[in-house]
Amino acid sequence: MIIATPDEMAALGARIAAQLRAGDLVALNGELGAGKTTLTRGLGEALQVRGAVTSPTFVLARTHPRADGAALVHVDAYRLSSAVELDDLDIDFETSIVVVEWGAGLLDGITDHWLELDIVRPVGGVETEDGVEPRTVTVTGHGERWADLTWLG
Ligand SMILES: Nc1ncnc2c1ncn2[C@@H]1O[C@H](COP(=O)(O)OP(=O)(O)OP(=O)(O)O)[C@@H](O)[C@H]1O
Numbered sequence: 001m002i003i004a005t006p007d008e009m010a011a012l013g014a015r016i017a018a019q020l021r022a023g024d025l026v027a028l029n030g031e032l033g034a035g036k037t038t039l040t041r042g043l044g045e046a047l048q049v050r051g052a053v054t055s056p057t058f059v060l061a062r063t064h065p066r067a068d069g070a071a072l073v074h075v076d077a078y079r080l081s082s083a084v085e086l087d088d089l090d091i092d093f094e095t096s097i098v099v100v101e102w103g104a105g106l107l108d109g110i111t112d113h114w115l116e117l118d119i120v121r122p123v124g125g126v127e128t129e130d131g132v133e134p135r136t137v138t139v140t141g142h143g144e145r146w147a148d149l150t151w152l153g
């Protein structure tokens with residue numbers, strides 16, 4: 001799908017949030033500035049999490065509790081070099097909703113069901129003065145839980 005603006009990216013996050021429950025994992029792939037955190041911000045707002053979703057520069061993972069429901073754990077795996085290090089974060093995947101930026105290749109064997117998003121800035125895309133430029137987003141569902149993606153529209 002084509003996501004034209006940052007607001008649309010956040011709205012996609014909110015649409016995904018509506019599907020999420022404890023035990024779910026979302027992996028976001030895409031180069032620097034692709035829009036991974038922008039999507040996660042919309043997702044977190046829709047889940048009404050405590051604390052602003054930002055790019056965690058000094059922390060690898062930030063837990064955002066919710067008054068009602070599973071906490072959102074936002075992982076920035078950019079500086080994680082291996083699945084072992086991800087394991088070291090001691091995330092309780094069963095009771096949380098986990099969103100991992102740069103998760104490709106690190107998530108093998110963590111769960112048998114997860115949602116994967118690839119966010120691409122089209123080559124030769126035209127960026128407006130305010131830096132807005134369309135992104136191509138591909139959503140892939142892994143496992144029985146995500147076999148049906150019709151809710152994406
Ligand atoms: N169509 C779009 N969708 C999402 N973001 C966009 C779009 N067009 C422009 N942008 C801009 O691109 C930037 C995306 O930044 P963001 O922090 O979300 O990326 P990121 O993938 O998390 O980067 P990093 O790898 O550094 O964590 C924002 O400044 C946003 O305003």
Ligand SMILES: [Mg+2]
Nearest residue numbers: 036037055101
């Ligand atoms: Mg980011």
